[in-house]
Amino acid sequence: MSLNQRGAELAQRRQQLVVRSGQLRQQAANQAVALHSVLSWVDRLQTAWRWLQTNPLPVMGGVFGLALWRPRRALHWAWRAWSGWQWLQRQRAGRQAEARFF
Secondary structure (H helix, E strand, O other), rough: OOOOHHHHHHHHHHHHHHHHHHHHHHHHHOOOHHHHHHEEEEEEEHHHHHHHHOOOHHHHHHHHHHHHOOOOHHHHHHHHHHHHHHHHHHHHHHHHHHHOHH
């Protein structure tokens, strides 16, 4: 095999790889478009969570207003929140116990 022939093969292989790279790049871009709406919702949730962490007073005011306006409903939601919190704590404790065994 001559040096010129090897160079031509390498140039052809390079061109094939460039074409394939372009195809893969386009495919990745198409898939990213599908995830864009999901990721934008995640960004919104993160922004809302940060806002709630820095501004808890409006949330507390809403909870207090609900307790005054509908005390029975407020108690219902408080009980559900407390039950959810206890469930979450049990789940975390279970995971920690499992992690000790592995």
